[in-house]
Amino acid sequence: MITMNDVIREGHPTLRAVAKEVPIPLSDEDVALGKDMLQFLKNSQDPELAEKYKLRGGVGLAAPQLDVSKRIIALEIPNTETEGADPILSTVMYNPKIVSHSVQQACLDEGEGCLSVDRPVPGYVIRQARITVRYTDINGDTQKARFKNYTAIVVQHEIDHLNGIMFYDHINEKNPFFAPEDVLILG
Ligand SMILES: CNC(=O)c1cccc(C)c1Nc1nc(N2CCN(c3ccccc3Cl)CC2)nc(N2CSC[C@H]2C(=O)NC)n1
DSSP: OOOGGGSOOTTOGGGGSOOBOOOSSOOHHHHHHHHHHHHHHHHHTSHHHHHHHTOOOOSEEEGGGGTOOBSEEEEEEOOOSSTTOOOSEEEEEEEEEEEEEOSOEEEETTOOOOTTOOSOOOSOOOEESEEEEEEEOTTSOEEEEEEEHHHHHHHHHHHHHHTTOOGGGGSOSSOTTOOOTTOEEEO
């Protein structure tokens, strides 16, 4: 199972590399890695397992964070509204590509955290509010999906990792909490 020991931290060069596309059809190895990444996220959100294995809670993970420079991301976004409800998004994306996005921008009111960053970096991370992503799913099928708000933010954070971009690269240095007036600030 993947634990925090497998997660590389800022300063490791792989976090700044551009990851390679994975061959389609997917290899057994890449399918297994995707499954392990998704399981890590589920484990990280389980209070008992997170405590037992000292896992930091996450809703997204990119293969480069495991020192695997491949274009693979996993997303496990729970439905925090209703206890026990199905997750909002639970998927592995191979070779994800943002094919279009809104002019409207958005950010999380509380800023962003990252499993590869062991320190708080306050500030608004301005992203696109809505995106359309094309990717290959774990069954090898091509998907095209639209995301908005929190889910769109998380997907962009993970795709950034495939291009060597860290969330704080987007924070306004002079005024970290600067947000142009029409940016959606998501609570
Ligand atoms: C500095 N302020 C903050 O971190 C921050 C502070 C407050 C609110 C938010 C909303 C913040 N921001 C933020 N909170 C999260 N989580 C909230 C806790 N949660 C979680 C934790 C434990 C169990 C189950 C779960 Cl569900 C896991 C997810 N995740 C991300 N990001 C940025 S996009 C990728 C995603 C990620 O997975 N990061 C590891 N940002």
